[in-house]
Amino acid sequence: MNARGGIDLGGTKIQAVIVNSRNRVLGEARGPTPTTGGPADVAAAMATILEEAVAAAGVEVDSLVGVGVGSPGEVDAAAGTVAQARNLPDWEKAFPLGPRLSKSLGAPVAIGNDVQVATDAEFELGAGEPYRSLLGVFWGTGVGGGLILDGKPWTGRGAAGEIGHMVVKRGGAHCPCGRYGCLEAYAGRGAMEARARRAVKDGEKTKLFKIMESKGKTRLASGVWAKALRDGDELAEQLIDRAVEALGAGVASAVNLLDVEAVVIGGGLGVRFGAPFAERIKYAMAPHLFVSDRPPKVHVASLGDLGGAIGAALLVSSGNGRGAKPRPRNARARKPSAARARA
Amino acid sequence: MNARGGIDLGGTKIQAVIVNSRNRVLGEARGPTPTTGGPADVAAAMATILEEAVAAAGVEVDSLVGVGVGSPGEVDAAAGTVAQARNLPDWEKAFPLGPRLSKSLGAPVAIGNDVQVATDAEFELGAGEPYRSLLGVFWGTGVGGGLILDGKPWTGRGAAGEIGHMVVKRGGAHCPCGRYGCLEAYAGRGAMEARARRAVKDGEKTKLFKIMESKGKTRLASGVWAKALRDGDELAEQLIDRAVEALGAGVASAVNLLDVEAVVIGGGLGVRFGAPFAERIKYAMAPHLFVSDRPPKVHVASLGDLGGAIGAALLVSSGNGRGAKPRPRNARARKPSAARARA
Numbered sequence: 001m002n003a004r005g006g007i008d009l010g011g012t013k014i015q016a017v018i019v020n021s022r023n024r025v026l027g028e029a030r031g032p033t034p035t036t037g038g039p040a041d042v043a044a045a046m047a048t049i050l051e052e053a054v055a056a057a058g059v060e061v062d063s064l065v066g067v068g069v070g071s072p073g074e075v076d077a078a079a080g081t082v083a084q085a086r087n088l089p090d091w092e093k094a095f096p097l098g099p100r101l102s103k104s105l106g107a108p109v110a111i112g113n114d115v116q117v118a119t120d121a122e123f124e125l126g127a128g129e130p131y132r133s134l135l136g137v138f139w140g141t142g143v144g145g146g147l148i149l150d151g152k153p154w155t156g157r158g159a160a161g162e163i164g165h166m167v168v169k170r171g172g173a174h175c176p177c178g179r180y181g182c183l184e185a186y187a188g189r190g191a192m193e194a195r196a197r198r199a200v201k202d203g204e205k206t207k208l209f210k211i212m213e214s215k216g217k218t219r220l221a222s223g224v225w226a227k228a229l230r231d232g233d234e235l236a237e238q239l240i241d242r243a244v245e246a247l248g249a250g251v252a253s254a255v256n257l258l259d260v261e262a263v264v265i266g267g268g269l270g271v272r273f274g275a276p277f278a279e280r281i282k283y284a285m286a287p288h289l290f291v292s293d294r295p296p297k298v299h300v301a302s303l304g305d306l307g308g309a310i311g312a313a314l315l316v317s318s319g320n321g322r323g324a325k326p327r328p329r330n331a332r333a334r335k336p337s338a339a340r341a342r343a
Numbered sequence: 344m345n346a347r348g349g350i351d352l353g354g355t356k357i358q359a360v361i362v363n364s365r366n367r368v369l370g371e372a373r374g375p376t377p378t379t380g381g382p383a384d385v386a387a388a389m390a391t392i393l394e395e396a397v398a399a400a401g402v403e404v405d406s407l408v409g410v411g412v413g414s415p416g417e418v419d420a421a422a423g424t425v426a427q428a429r430n431l432p433d434w435e436k437a438f439p440l441g442p443r444l445s446k447s448l449g450a451p452v453a454i455g456n457d458v459q460v461a462t463d464a465e466f467e468l469g470a471g472e473p474y475r476s477l478l479g480v481f482w483g484t485g486v487g488g489g490l491i492l493d494g495k496p497w498t499g500r501g502a503a504g505e506i507g508h509m510v511v512k513r514g515g516a517h518c519p520c521g522r523y524g525c526l527e528a529y530a531g532r533g534a535m536e537a538r539a540r541r542a543v544k545d546g547e548k549t550k551l552f553k554i555m556e557s558k559g560k561t562r563l564a565s566g567v568w569a570k571a572l573r574d575g576d577e578l579a580e581q582l583i584d585r586a587v588e589a590l591g592a593g594v595a596s597a598v599n600l601l602d603v604e605a606v607v608i609g610g611g612l613g614v615r616f617g618a619p620f621a622e623r624i625k626y627a628m629a630p631h632l633f634v635s636d637r638p639p640k641v642h643v644a645s646l647g648d649l650g651g652a653i654g655a656a657l658l659v660s661s662g663n664g665r666g667a668k669p670r671p672r673n674a675r676a677r678k679p680s681a682a683r684a685r686a
Contacts, residue, residue, distance in 0.1 A: 133499065145600065149497060156476065156602020157637070165633040166596035169513045170588065179631060181592070245513065249524070253509035257488065257597055259499020288522060290508040294500070 003059045005050050005067035005107070006313025008114060009033070009042070011087030011141060012219075016050045017309040018057035018064075023125055027057025028306065033088065039095035042088055047104045064107045068315030070114035070308045071097065074158075080111050087141070110315040114308055115161055116153055118301070119146025121311030122264045127299035133260040136301070137163060137251060138267035139243075140222070142176070143184040149258070164188060168249045186246030189269060192239045193220040199235055206235035222272040244277070248284020256290045266301030274300050346402050348393050348410035348450070349656025351457060352376070352385070354430030354484060355562075359393045360652040361400035361407075366468055368649065370400025376431065382438035385431055390447045407450045411658030413457035413651045414440065417501070423454055430484070453658040457651055458504055459496055461644070462489025464654030465607045470642035476603040479644070480506060480594060481610035482586075483565070485519070486527040492601070507531060511592045529589030532612060535582045536563040542578055549578035565615040587620070591627020599633045609644030617643050 002021040007014060015030045029052035034041045046069070054061050073085030080098020085091040102109040112120075119136030122128040128136070128148065136146035143164030147154040154160055164184035165177060172181030176190050185191050196208050211231070212224045228236035251263055265278050282298040289295055301307050345364040350357060358373045372395035377384045389412070397404050416428030423441020428434040445452040455463075462479030465471040471479070471491065479489035488506030490497040497503055507527035508520060515524030519533050528534050539551050554574070555567045571579035594606055608621045625641040632638055644650050 147600075149492060154492060154601070157604065158602065159634045160600065160602035162599040162602075162633040165599045165631075166509075167511055167592040167631050169515075170511050170592045172513075177633065179633075181631075249510040249513045253596065254600055256505040256508045257490075257503065257600065258497070259501065259503035259505075261500060288508075288510050288524075290505040290520065290522075291502045 002065050003057065003063060004065050004313045004316045005053065005105075006309040006311065006315075007046050007050055007067065007069045008118070008308030008312055009046060009069060009071045009088075010114070010308070011072065014042075014046055014049045015305065015309045016046075016053035017306055017313060018053050018059060019310060019313045023310065023313070025306065025310065026059065027053050027055070028309070029053040029056055036089055038090040039082075039085075039088070039097065040100070042091070043095075043097055043100045043104070047101060050105065062106050064105070066108040066110060066316035067101065067105060068117070068312035069097065069101065069109060069111045070117035070312040070315075071111055072114050075111050075113050077111055080109065082111065108316070112312065112315045113146075113155070113161075114312075115144035116146040116155060117311030117315060118266060118303075118308040119148060119161075119264070119311070120153055120314055121303055121307045122266065122301050123148045124314060125303060125310065126307060127264045127302040128262060131261040131297075133258070134262040134264055135163070135251070135254055135258065135260050135296075136161075136264045136266060137247070137270065138301075139187060139247065139265060139270040140267035141190045142188045143247070143250075144267070145254070147258070147260075149260070163250055163254055166250050166253055168246050168253070183246050183250035187243035187250075189220065189222065189225070192225075192243060195239060196220065196235060204235055207231055207233045208236055222268040225269065226272050244280050244284050247281050248286075249288050251281065252285040252288035255285070255296055256288070259291070260296055262297040262299060264299050264301050266303075266307060271301055271304050345408050346400065346406060347408050347656045347659045348396065348448075349652040349654070349658075350389050350393055350410065350412045351461070351651030351655055352389060352412060352414045352431075353457070353651070354415065357385075357389055357392045358648065358652045359389075359396035360649055360656060361396050361402060362653060362656045366653065366656070368653065369402065370396050370398070371649065371652070372396040372399055379432055381433040382425075382428075382431070382440065383443070385434070386438075386440055386443045386447070390444060393448060405449050407448070409451040409453060409659035410444065410448060411460070411655035412440065412444065412452060412454045413460035413655040413658075414454055415457050418454050418456050420454055423452065425454065451659070455655065455658045456489075456498070456504075457655075458487035459489040459498060460654030460658060461609060461646075461651040462491060462504075462607070462654070463496055463657055464646055464650045465609065465644050466491045467657060468646060468653065469650060470607045470645040471605060474604040474640075476601070477605040477607055478506070478594070478597055478601065478603050478639075479504075479607045479609060480590070480613065481644075482530060482590065482608060482613040483610035484533045485531045486590070486593075487610070488597070490601070490603075492603070506593055506597055509593050509596055511589050511596070526589050526593035530586035530593075532563065532565065532568070535568075535586060538582060539563065539578060547578055550574055550576045551579055565611040568612065569615050587623050587627050590624050591629075592631050594624065595628040595631035598628070598639055599631070602634070603639055605640040605642060607642050607644050609646075609650060614644055614647050 017028045018026045031049045074083045081094040083094040098109045128134045138144040145161040145163030165182045167181045169181040173185035175182035175185035360371045361369045374392045417426045424437040425440045426437040441452045471477045481487040486507030488504040508525045510524045512524040516528040518525035518528035
């Protein structure tokens with residue numbers, strides 16, 4: 001049945017899916033990303049979670065055509081290595097994630113950039129399917145971006161899509177990346193949390209951290225922000241307004257440069273906040289769009305949380321049974337009834 | 344000999360060239376753009392200037408394979424129309440520039456976006472020749488941009504490349520386009536002149552307008568800025584520093600998004616200021632580049648003032664003698680000894 005695996009390696013969780021040749025999701029599993037140890041421990045956790053997905057799908061690991069991985073950090077797809085994955089434990093140097101996983105799973109493994117594969121998934125199977133050009137904006141702990149131009153992923157020299165580090169305010173806020181005025185310095189969940197913590201230190205009132213504790217979290221997860229907004233928390237509203245304004249300016253800048261047909265908003269916050277916030281971002285883009293009479297379409301990522309893992313599975317070509325190889329860049333996958341229905 | 348014409352239609356001047364099948368410049372002519380009348384008067388001036396270039400080249404108009412035009416405004420290449428050319432007199436509605444010129448010249452005419460054809464020229468024949476991906480930045484009255492990605496022009500839905508209207512400072516300076524915080528609001532010669540005039544009204548001292556008068560100009564042309572910098576004029580230095588900082592942030596943002604191999608700086612100010620300023624822009628980009636250990640190459644446009652007209656001539660395919668048609672997008676033109684030598 002030519003089943004393939006896909007793993008989305010995130011800073012907080014690992015999501016695995018098994019899909020069939022029509023990209024229908026047969027099974028899935030998720031678990032926390034190890035926060036201690038090193039790359040080998042992360043690889044071991046990935047293998048375990050993939051095996052859980054395999055069990056949920058009712059297939060055998062050794063029947064998989066291959067497994068794709070969407071990874072943060074610097075990915076060398078040819079070598080199967082990942083370096084500089086700064087949200088992952090002790091992962092600075094290049095680690096042979098592909099070969100290591102391939103050995104423990106007994107299946108070929110292909111590795112791609114996490115944000116780009118999530119964009120590819122939305123393009124092939126999700127909200128981006130009607131378009132030939134689109135910008136994926138992944139609004140979560142950071143702000144990542146992926147590009148499809150003329151029906152193909154655009155990765156530049158390997159590091160394209162860093163919309164989170166476009167400058168929206170020269171001399172502006174300090175970004176977790178160390179620079180100033182980046183979009184992510186205003187809109188990234190990490191930067192917003194740092195700002196909320198400083199505000200509390202400065203005596204401002206907010207329910208954000210109480211909500212966090214009541215949810216048993218140690219970080220201001222997307223659900224914490226959503227609850228604080230529902231409760232009318234003023235600081236949360238201020239910080240989210242500021243994030244939306246920054247996203248409007250940054251995304252409009254990208255559209256002015258590239259004139260893509262559509263923008264797909266994903267990521268933890270993007271998916272959690274959904275259509276009303278996609279609408280707010282669209283509204284915040286409007287004053288900055290150079291060609292204002294035909295703005296791009298703005299959609300929420302329709303594959304939701306599973307988009308990254310499904311996109312990773314797309315790295316593996318289905319059907320030849322001879323192993324993982326990069327998907328031909330101009331091939332469109334078949335329409336995915338189930339994958340879409342899950343979103 | 345398969346000669347082709349190229350016309351660069353600018354807000355202040357019209358530049359025409361005649362090139363042979365190897366893109367060697369055989370003759371050129373230039374003249375002022377009419378500031379009164381309407382599109383038909385501009386078209387008539389273009390035809391006259393092209394005929395002067397034809398005479399300089401020692402060929403006959405009716406021997407031309409075709410004529411290409413690089414135009415501002417909204418270009419419909421298929422229909423040969425130009426609309427919304429706001430720097431040109433009374434040119435809001437779509438005007439059939441292609442058919443009109445074709446009739447008066449007796450040769451097929453192809454029309455493209457002025458900035459994109461100048462970028463194409465640098466890519467095919469100029470400073471961008473060694474690369475497969477590049478960003479052209481045209482720093483003049485406004486700040487325009489053109490993109491080559493994977494060896495082909497990227498124009499989006501027809502309006503890509505508006506790097507001048509990327510937001511570098513949310514809530515920042517008022518841009519001639521009516522928006523706020525655009526790169527052009529800081530770096531465009533028009534915006535800089537407006538700011539200099541306000542500064543003088545506010546009692547600031549500057550030699551800028553004396554230099555302008557002594558050069559017989561009514562505008563702060565590129566040469567006026569260059570002379571003021573040579574004379575150590577403080578206001579000119581401040582405004583140019585501010586422009587360079589904004590260009591650094593805007594161009595770095597574009598590079599973070601696209602990860603192109605090279606940036607080519609052209610336009611009136613870009614060509615006038617040359618390599619030392621390309622170096623300054625590169626330096627101003629550095630603090631904003633996400634992948635800081637392999638910045639893109641930064642070059643001055645090597646075709647200089649003629650790049651736009653030569654790029655326009657590239658819109659016409661050479662050699663088949665059956666009329667103007669769009670150049671195949673993945674074809675590289677031959678190396679141009681003379682075109683390069685002229686730069």
